[in-house]
Amino acid sequence: MAKLVILGAGIAGHTAALHARRKLGRQHEIIVIAPNSKWNWIPSNIWVGVGWMKPEQVTFELAPVYKKQHITFKQARAVSIHPQGDKDHAQPFVSIEYTHPDKAGQSEQVEYDYLINATGPKLNFAATEGLGPDKNSLSVCTYGHAHQTAGVLREKIERMKKGEHLKFVVGTGHGMCTCQGAAFEYIFNLEFELQKAGVRDKATITWLSNEVELGDFGIGGMLLKRGGYITHSRIFAESLFTERGLNWITQAHVTRVEKDRTHYELLNGETGVIEHDFAMLLPPFSGVGLKAYDKNGGDITSELFAANGFMKVDADYSPKPYDQWKPSDWPKTYQNPQYKNIFAVGIAFAPPHGISKPMKSPNGTPINPTPPRTGMPSGVMGRIVAYSIVDMIKGKNKPLREASMANMGAACIASAGAGLFNGSGVSMTMYPIIPDFEKYPETGRDIKYTTGEIGLAGHWIKHALHFAFIYKAKALPLWMAVPE
Amino acid sequence: MVKRNPYEQNYYPPVPTKLTRWSRVSLIWQTFRFIILNIKILRMVRKH
Numbered sequence: 001m002a003k004l005v006i007l008g009a010g011i012a013g014h015t016a017a018l019h020a021r022r023k024l025g026r027q028h029e030i031i032v033i034a035p036n037s038k039w040n041w042i043p044s045n046i047w048v049g050v051g052w053m054k055p056e057q058v059t060f061e062l063a064p065v066y067k068k069q070h071i072t073f074k075q076a077r078a079v080s081i082h083p084q085g086d087k088d089h090a091q092p093f094v095s096i097e098y099t100h101p102d103k104a105g106q107s108e109q110v111e112y113d114y115l116i117n118a119t120g121p122k123l124n125f126a127a128t129e130g131l132g133p134d135k136n137s138l139s140v141c142t143y144g145h146a147h148q149t150a151g152v153l154r155e156k157i158e159r160m161k162k163g164e165h166l167k168f169v170v171g172t173g174h175g176m177c178t179c180q181g182a183a184f185e186y187i188f189n190l191e192f193e194l195q196k197a198g199v200r201d202k203a204t205i206t207w208l209s210n211e212v213e214l215g216d217f218g219i220g221g222m223l224l225k226r227g228g229y230i231t232h233s234r235i236f237a238e239s240l241f242t243e244r245g246l247n248w249i250t251q252a253h254v255t256r257v258e259k260d261r262t263h264y265e266l267l268n269g270e271t272g273v274i275e276h277d278f279a280m281l282l283p284p285f286s287g288v289g290l291k292a293y294d295k296n297g298g299d300i301t302s303e304l305f306a307a308n309g310f311m312k313v314d315a316d317y318s319p320k321p322y323d324q325w326k327p328s329d330w331p332k333t334y335q336n337p338q339y340k341n342i343f344a345v346g347i348a349f350a351p352p353h354g355i356s357k358p359m360k361s362p363n364g365t366p367i368n369p370t371p372p373r374t375g376m377p378s379g380v381m382g383r384i385v386a387y388s389i390v391d392m393i394k395g396k397n398k399p400l401r402e403a404s405m406a407n408m409g410a411a412c413i414a415s416a417g418a419g420l421f422n423g424s425g426v427s428m429t430m431y432p433i434i435p436d437f438e439k440y441p442e443t444g445r446d447i448k449y450t451t452g453e454i455g456l457a458g459h460w461i462k463h464a465l466h467f468a469f470i471y472k473a474k475a476l477p478l479w480m481a482v483p484e
Numbered sequence: 485m486v487k488r489n490p491y492e493q494n495y496y497p498p499v500p501t502k503l504t505r506w507s508r509v510s511l512i513w514q515t516f517r518f519i520i521l522n523i524k525i526l527r528m529v530r531k532h
């Protein structure tokens with residue numbers, strides 16, 4: 001009997017748990033450890049953040065799903081990994097602290113044969129003074145944050161209906177943020193909601209981000225085929241911003257957020273201040289702060305984790321300048337090089353470097369997006385790592401499965417307004433996610449699969465995905481037919 | 485059509501014509517695009 005422990009029940013961890021259970025007999029135990037009792041379809045938090053959906057529509061309780069699937073669920077937070085065991089444990093184990101109200105504060109050591117770290121990001125609001133929903137800005141990263149944001153938006157709409165003119169700022173709250181796509185979706189949904197409420201003329205909406213240009217999205221932008229041209233996603237994005245009457249400030253590192261204004265530094269060293277009545281600024285991400293200890297209790301955190309707190313896997317972490325970055329630097333199997341029974345998937349693995357070019361202001365402030373690891377690759381990683389572990393447990397002498405982001409495509413459907421007949425979405429596909437200028441010297445990506453278009457169909461797809469992924473995550477009949 | 489002032493940020497990007505904007509909400513055209521986009525996405529997903 002083998003014991004597989006999965007830390008995190010987000011897109012990557014939950015996908016891994018369901019696939020592993022499907023492939024492994026009941027004699028093998030699967031344990032999922034996650035601090036939240038609910039599963040959240042995070043992409044739809046955007047719609048919660050504008051009040052179009054309620055938190056209940058984007059979440060469900062995990063415990064009944066795991067019970068039905070014969071997966072043990074511990075509502076707890078992993079604190080440390082002990083890959084060599086310790087004096088009381090011959091087996092490797094994870095230390096956890098319960099968050100379940102009945103056991104809150106209790107700790108436990110959970111032994112494992114195989115471990116998947118899928119703990120996602122820590123939302124590092126503390127990196128910027130005044131940033132975050134407990135301070136001076138709003139967020140849509142969790143359904144709770146998004147719900148709070150929707151409440152504030154409602155108040156602002158009421159004020160605008162009474163004739164006030166208000167200023168909205170949306171974007172990234174630090175020079176090293178990722179996930180620009182989420183803020184991009186939010187700004188267009190916000191604009192759409194203000195139009196619907198009849199107060200669009202009472203709002204100035206500004207995008208503030210760390211991208212070098214609009215349309216970078218942390219992937220260095222992309223070249224795509226549009227209207228007889230091969231054009232950059234920057235043109236595509238600028239067109240949409242112009243059409244919807246949005247202003248933009250890029251190359252910005254937010255240094256401080258106050259109640260009614262945000263301070264920033266630009267890549268050229270200049271500083272600026274933008275006033276706001278409403279600021280939705282995403283935080284930078286880091287690892288969740290897991291520690292690691294050896295058999296004697298010595299701290300080996302830096303062996304397992306990179307400085308940003310994400311777990312080291314089979315990537316090439318040797319420091320290199322941008323012009324020497326290669327697609328082969330990116331991990332393929334997500335196995336930790338030192339402990340072959342430990343894997344990290346989704347946002348939890350440490351990328352070898354960025355995708356967008358690193359840049360610094362004359363003051364030495366890094367201002368560039370860090371690499372996104374979106375839902376589709378996170379789910380694929382969860383599945384292939386589950387399959388690799390199943391192969392190992394079953395004693396199949398097979399090489400590990402591979403799913404490199406350098407060899408994987410992604411479909412990014414960004415909502416630009418929610419409405420069955422008047423909504424809009426930006427549908428982008430790219431292959432591969434990591435540009436490969438050796439294989440595709442002209443464009444870095446396969447132009448046949450790298451596309452972008454705007455229209456109602458994008459909203460329909462996004463809405464259909466909402467239902468499909470929640471159906472799949474609930475492990476309802478034939479769930480496995482829904483691809484990651 | 486968006487009002488654009490020379491030398492301002494929004495003067496330079498292309499903006500869609502009336503026909504393009506209409507096609508983005510035309511139920512017939514968008515149903516067709518919905519099918520095409522799903523095929524594209526499925527082909528992409530099948531690569532993994």
Ligand SMILES: Cc1cc2nc3c(=O)[nH]c(=O)nc-3n(C[C@H](O)[C@H](O)[C@H](O)COP(=O)(O)OP(=O)(O)OC[C@H]3O[C@@H](n4cnc5c(N)ncnc54)[C@H](O)[C@@H]3O)c2cc1C
Nearest residue numbers: 008009010011012042043078119120182346347373374375
């Ligand atoms: C607002 C928003 C919109 C987005 N929209 C899209 C989109 O449209 N399309 C797309 O592809 N991607 C989108 N993304 C990105 C997508 O949500 C992420 O790529 C995806 O959630 C990553 O999956 P993950 O499993 O790595 O992390 P998560 O989904 O964040 O899961 C992490 C899990 O680990 C748990 N955890 C945290 N700490 C611990 C601990 N110490 N011990 C144990 N468990 C722990 C968490 O509770 C959670 O269950 C969006 C992101 C945001 C924030």
